[in-house]
Amino acid sequence: MQFHDHALSAEALAQLFNEARSYNGWLDKPVSDEQLHAIWDLMKMAPTSANMQPARIVWVKSDEAKAKLAACVMEGNRAKVLAAPVTAVIGYDIDFHEELPWLFPHTDAKSWFEGNEAGREEGAFRNSSLQGAYLMLAARALGLDCGPMSGFDPAGVNAAFFAEEPRYRVNFICSVGYGDPASIFERSPRPEFATFNRIA
Numbered sequence: 001m002q003f004h005d006h007a008l009s010a011e012a013l014a015q016l017f018n019e020a021r022s023y024n025g026w027l028d029k030p031v032s033d034e035q036l037h038a039i040w041d042l043m044k045m046a047p048t049s050a051n052m053q054p055a056r057i058v059w060v061k062s063d064e065a066k067a068k069l070a071a072c073v074m075e076g077n078r079a080k081v082l083a084a085p086v087t088a089v090i091g092y093d094i095d096f097h098e099e100l101p102w103l104f105p106h107t108d109a110k111s112w113f114e115g116n117e118a119g120r121e122e123g124a125f126r127n128s129s130l131q132g133a134y135l136m137l138a139a140r141a142l143g144l145d146c147g148p149m150s151g152f153d154p155a156g157v158n159a160a161f162f163a164e165e166p167r168y169r170v171n172f173i174c175s176v177g178y179g180d181p182a183s184i185f186e187r188s189p190r191p192e193f194a195t196f197n198r199i200a
Protein backbone atom coordinates (compact mmCIF):
# COMPACT_ATOMS: atom_id res chain seq x y z
CA MET A 1 0.00 0.00 0.00
CA GLN A 2 1.26 3.48 -0.83
CA PHE A 3 0.95 6.12 1.85
CA HIS A 4 2.92 8.90 0.24
CA ASP A 5 0.23 10.64 -1.75
CA HIS A 6 0.11 13.54 0.70
CA ALA A 7 2.56 15.51 2.82
CA LEU A 8 2.65 15.09 6.59
CA SER A 9 0.63 17.55 8.67
CA ALA A 10 2.16 20.83 9.80
CA GLU A 11 2.20 19.39 13.33
CA ALA A 12 4.19 16.36 12.22
CA LEU A 13 6.64 18.58 10.31
CA ALA A 14 7.02 20.79 13.38
CA GLN A 15 7.77 17.74 15.55
CA LEU A 16 10.32 16.35 13.12
CA PHE A 17 11.94 19.57 11.87
CA ASN A 18 10.57 23.06 12.40
CA GLU A 19 10.25 23.01 16.18
CA ALA A 20 12.61 20.14 16.97
CA ARG A 21 15.78 21.25 18.73
CA SER A 22 19.10 19.81 19.90
CA TYR A 23 18.89 19.56 23.68
CA ASN A 24 21.65 20.19 26.21
CA GLY A 25 19.64 19.22 29.29
CA TRP A 26 17.08 16.58 30.11
CA LEU A 27 13.93 16.21 32.16
CA ASP A 28 14.02 13.52 34.83
CA LYS A 29 11.81 11.19 32.80
CA PRO A 30 12.98 7.72 31.81
CA VAL A 31 13.13 6.16 28.34
CA SER A 32 12.11 2.50 28.22
CA ASP A 33 13.90 -0.31 26.40
CA GLU A 34 10.69 -0.67 24.35
CA GLN A 35 11.16 2.89 23.10
CA LEU A 36 14.74 2.10 22.06
CA HIS A 37 13.48 -0.95 20.17
CA ALA A 38 10.82 1.22 18.51
CA ILE A 39 13.51 3.69 17.36
CA TRP A 40 15.50 0.84 15.81
CA ASP A 41 12.42 -0.66 14.17
CA LEU A 42 11.83 2.63 12.32
CA MET A 43 15.40 3.62 11.51
CA LYS A 44 16.28 0.21 10.07
CA MET A 45 13.68 0.74 7.34
CA ALA A 46 15.45 3.82 5.95
CA PRO A 47 17.90 3.39 3.07
CA THR A 48 21.61 2.54 3.17
CA SER A 49 23.85 1.56 0.23
CA ALA A 50 23.17 -2.08 -0.70
CA ASN A 51 21.19 -2.24 2.55
CA MET A 52 24.58 -2.47 4.30
CA GLN A 53 23.29 -1.17 7.67
CA PRO A 54 26.84 -0.59 8.99
CA ALA A 55 25.79 1.17 12.21
CA ARG A 56 26.42 -0.70 15.46
CA ILE A 57 24.78 0.98 18.42
CA VAL A 58 25.35 0.79 22.16
CA TRP A 59 22.52 2.42 24.12
CA VAL A 60 24.22 3.76 27.23
CA LYS A 61 21.61 3.61 29.97
CA SER A 62 23.11 2.26 33.21
CA ASP A 63 24.92 4.56 35.65
CA GLU A 64 28.06 2.50 35.14
CA ALA A 65 27.99 2.86 31.34
CA LYS A 66 27.16 6.58 31.61
CA ALA A 67 30.21 7.11 33.83
CA LYS A 68 32.39 5.27 31.30
CA LEU A 69 31.09 7.42 28.45
CA ALA A 70 31.30 10.66 30.45
CA ALA A 71 35.00 9.97 31.05
CA CYS A 72 35.59 10.07 27.26
CA VAL A 73 33.66 13.22 26.31
CA MET A 74 34.76 16.85 26.22
CA GLU A 75 34.26 18.82 29.41
CA GLY A 76 31.24 20.69 28.00
CA ASN A 77 29.45 17.45 27.16
CA ARG A 78 30.10 15.60 30.43
CA ALA A 79 27.09 16.79 32.42
CA LYS A 80 24.84 16.20 29.40
CA VAL A 81 25.81 12.54 29.10
CA LEU A 82 25.37 12.00 32.84
CA ALA A 83 21.94 13.67 32.90
CA ALA A 84 20.49 12.09 29.74
CA PRO A 85 18.34 8.99 30.31
CA VAL A 86 20.08 7.30 27.36
CA THR A 87 22.95 8.16 25.04
CA ALA A 88 23.41 6.16 21.84
CA VAL A 89 27.00 5.41 20.87
CA ILE A 90 26.64 5.14 17.11
CA GLY A 91 29.53 3.17 15.71
CA TYR A 92 30.15 1.48 12.40
CA ASP A 93 31.48 -1.92 11.43
CA ILE A 94 34.44 -1.69 9.08
CA ASP A 95 33.70 -5.33 8.16
CA PHE A 96 29.99 -4.75 7.46
CA HIS A 97 30.44 -6.58 4.14
CA GLU A 98 30.51 -9.92 6.01
CA GLU A 99 26.76 -9.42 6.60
CA LEU A 100 25.86 -8.55 3.02
CA PRO A 101 24.99 -12.11 1.92
CA TRP A 102 21.86 -11.96 4.14
CA LEU A 103 21.26 -8.20 4.13
CA PHE A 104 21.46 -7.87 0.32
CA PRO A 105 20.74 -11.34 -1.04
CA HIS A 106 19.99 -10.21 -4.60
CA THR A 107 23.65 -10.25 -5.61
CA ASP A 108 27.18 -10.93 -4.35
CA ALA A 109 27.73 -7.47 -2.86
CA LYS A 110 30.25 -8.82 -0.33
CA SER A 111 32.79 -9.28 -3.13
CA TRP A 112 32.64 -5.55 -3.97
CA PHE A 113 34.27 -4.77 -0.64
CA GLU A 114 36.69 -7.66 -0.14
CA GLY A 115 40.29 -6.41 -0.02
CA ASN A 116 39.05 -2.81 -0.27
CA GLU A 117 39.39 -1.34 3.19
CA ALA A 118 39.26 2.28 1.92
CA GLY A 119 35.95 1.56 0.17
CA ARG A 120 34.60 -0.10 3.29
CA GLU A 121 35.63 2.85 5.48
CA GLU A 122 33.92 5.27 3.08
CA GLY A 123 30.74 3.17 2.84
CA ALA A 124 30.58 2.50 6.56
CA PHE A 125 31.13 6.13 7.57
CA ARG A 126 28.71 7.55 5.00
CA ASN A 127 25.94 5.08 5.75
CA SER A 128 26.32 5.02 9.54
CA SER A 129 26.10 8.83 9.46
CA LEU A 130 22.83 8.47 7.57
CA GLN A 131 21.67 5.93 10.13
CA GLY A 132 22.50 8.38 12.92
CA ALA A 133 20.29 10.94 11.20
CA TYR A 134 17.54 8.37 10.79
CA LEU A 135 17.88 7.58 14.51
CA MET A 136 17.25 11.23 15.39
CA LEU A 137 14.24 11.51 13.11
CA ALA A 138 12.82 8.19 14.36
CA ALA A 139 13.24 9.33 17.97
CA ARG A 140 11.53 12.63 17.20
CA ALA A 141 8.74 10.85 15.34
CA LEU A 142 8.15 8.81 18.50
CA GLY A 143 7.91 11.92 20.67
CA LEU A 144 11.46 11.91 22.01
CA ASP A 145 14.18 14.56 21.78
CA CYS A 146 17.83 14.25 20.78
CA GLY A 147 21.19 15.77 21.66
CA PRO A 148 23.85 14.77 19.11
CA MET A 149 27.52 15.18 20.05
CA SER A 150 30.88 14.71 18.35
CA GLY A 151 32.92 16.27 21.16
CA PHE A 152 34.59 13.14 22.56
CA ASP A 153 37.81 11.15 22.34
CA PRO A 154 37.12 8.46 19.71
CA ALA A 155 39.93 6.17 20.86
CA GLY A 156 38.58 6.35 24.41
CA VAL A 157 35.01 5.60 23.32
CA ASN A 158 36.17 2.70 21.13
CA ALA A 159 38.19 1.26 24.03
CA ALA A 160 35.29 1.70 26.46
CA PHE A 161 32.50 0.28 24.29
CA PHE A 162 33.99 -1.65 21.37
CA ALA A 163 37.04 -3.30 22.95
CA GLU A 164 35.69 -6.76 22.14
CA GLU A 165 34.82 -5.77 18.57
CA PRO A 166 37.88 -3.94 17.18
CA ARG A 167 36.13 -3.84 13.78
CA TYR A 168 33.65 -1.33 15.27
CA ARG A 169 34.52 2.39 15.42
CA VAL A 170 32.51 5.24 16.88
CA ASN A 171 30.96 7.79 14.50
CA PHE A 172 29.07 10.08 16.89
CA ILE A 173 26.99 9.91 20.05
CA CYS A 174 23.43 11.08 20.59
CA SER A 175 21.49 11.51 23.80
CA VAL A 176 17.81 10.60 23.68
CA GLY A 177 15.14 11.57 26.16
CA TYR A 178 12.72 14.34 27.01
CA GLY A 179 14.55 17.61 26.48
CA ASP A 180 14.57 20.36 29.07
CA PRO A 181 13.27 23.47 27.25
CA ALA A 182 15.45 25.61 29.54
CA SER A 183 18.58 23.98 28.10
CA ILE A 184 18.43 25.18 24.50
CA PHE A 185 20.15 28.17 22.93
CA GLU A 186 18.39 30.54 20.60
CA ARG A 187 17.85 28.89 17.23
CA SER A 188 20.86 29.47 14.99
CA PRO A 189 20.27 30.96 11.53
CA ARG A 190 19.21 28.63 8.75
CA PRO A 191 20.16 29.55 5.19
CA GLU A 192 17.66 30.33 2.46
CA PHE A 193 17.51 27.93 -0.48
CA ALA A 194 19.58 30.17 -2.79
CA THR A 195 22.47 30.37 -0.29
CA PHE A 196 23.64 26.76 -0.59
CA ASN A 197 21.55 25.34 -3.41
CA ARG A 198 21.17 25.62 -7.11
CA ILE A 199 18.96 23.74 -9.47
CA ALA A 200 21.02 22.66 -12.48
Ligand SMILES: Cc1cc2nc3c(=O)[nH]c(=O)nc-3n(C[C@H](O)[C@H](O)[C@H](O)COP(=O)(O)O)c2cc1C
Nearest residue numbers: 020021022023077148149150151152172184187188
Ligand atom coordinates in the same frame (compact mmCIF):
# COMPACT_ATOMS: atom_id res chain seq x y z
C1 LIG B 1 27.14 15.33 14.52
C2 LIG B 1 26.84 16.41 15.52
C3 LIG B 1 27.77 16.70 16.50
C4 LIG B 1 27.50 17.66 17.48
N1 LIG B 1 28.37 17.82 18.51
C5 LIG B 1 28.02 18.56 19.57
C6 LIG B 1 28.79 18.56 20.75
O1 LIG B 1 29.83 17.88 20.85
N2 LIG B 1 28.36 19.31 21.80
C7 LIG B 1 27.23 20.05 21.74
O2 LIG B 1 26.88 20.70 22.71
N3 LIG B 1 26.45 20.07 20.62
C8 LIG B 1 26.82 19.33 19.55
N4 LIG B 1 26.00 19.28 18.43
C9 LIG B 1 24.74 20.07 18.43
C10 LIG B 1 24.68 21.14 17.32
O3 LIG B 1 25.39 22.29 17.70
C11 LIG B 1 23.19 21.45 17.06
O4 LIG B 1 22.59 20.28 16.56
C12 LIG B 1 23.03 22.57 16.04
O5 LIG B 1 23.57 23.77 16.50
C13 LIG B 1 21.55 22.79 15.69
O6 LIG B 1 20.82 23.08 16.87
P1 LIG B 1 19.22 23.01 16.88
O7 LIG B 1 18.88 21.60 16.43
O8 LIG B 1 18.81 23.25 18.29
O9 LIG B 1 18.73 24.03 15.93
C14 LIG B 1 26.28 18.38 17.44
C15 LIG B 1 25.35 18.10 16.41
C16 LIG B 1 25.62 17.12 15.48
C17 LIG B 1 24.58 16.81 14.43
